[in-house]
Amino acid sequence: MNFKIKNHVGVKAKRLSGMMKGKFGIDLSDLDKALQGDREALKNIGEAARQGQQIQELMPMLTEAYGHLIKGTEEYNRGISAILKQSGSSAINIDKATSQASLANSKYGNQRKELKAEYIAAAKSELQRHNYAINYVQLKSYIDLYMTGVDGDARLIEQTNRPEIRQIEEDRRFEMSAAKALLSNGENARLDLLPQREYVPSESSANSPRVEQSKGIMQSLGRIVSALGF
Numbered sequence: 001m002n003f004k005i006k007n008h009v010g011v012k013a014k015r016l017s018g019m020m021k022g023k024f025g026i027d028l029s030d031l032d033k034a035l036q037g038d039r040e041a042l043k044n045i046g047e048a049a050r051q052g053q054q055i056q057e058l059m060p061m062l063t064e065a066y067g068h069l070i071k072g073t074e075e076y077n078r079g080i081s082a083i084l085k086q087s088g089s090s091a092i093n094i095d096k097a098t099s100q101a102s103l104a105n106s107k108y109g110n111q112r113k114e115l116k117a118e119y120i121a122a123a124k125s126e127l128q129r130h131n132y133a134i135n136y137v138q139l140k141s142y143i144d145l146y147m148t149g150v151d152g153d154a155r156l157i158e159q160t161n162r163p164e165i166r167q168i169e170e171d172r173r174f175e176m177s178a179a180k181a182l183l184s185n186g187e188n189a190r191l192d193l194l195p196q197r198e199y200v201p202s203e204s205s206a207n208s209p210r211v212e213q214s215k216g217i218m219q220s221l222g223r224i225v226s227a228l229g230f
Helices: 014-024 028-035 039-101 108-188 209-227
Strands: none
Touching (some): 028 039
């Protein structure tokens, strides 16, 4: 008796199968071939997956790179425009200054009085600017100190959580390794031969020397975090 797993879904979703083949080039017949060990089908699916992964990784960076190029071109031309506009404005101001210089002798007396008034106004303005500058420096120093503290707290929290985050990644890696071993070897799979790291101690390995060391490290870390006020 020949036994074959039956596809119950495909006959009910022919439109979706056609759409998937038309838009993504994916034919479920290749899946069946790959599941039956067809090396050519496995190679084609693997190559398509590799290209898809490469596009996923590179396209955001390429999009950002093109964005920088386009934005840089915009800023470059805007800068040239601003320089040229300022050049024209400054040229007019220079011409005006040159023409006004010929009137300097006749206006000397009045300019003395104007100079005094300008000096008084400038002195007041400078005093006000100085006060604002002092306030700015003090405010900036306070904010810098505050932000440095926030950054330091964040780094400490990141370090505190590293073992648990790494354990999540390791558990996922082990489960994938176990799944691959089971798919490859079936009943002959030896999951006990697969290495499994324990960054965070579990109840099943409570008496392990490595676990005892990990507990000591976690307890020391807890005391440090508590002492820092977290």
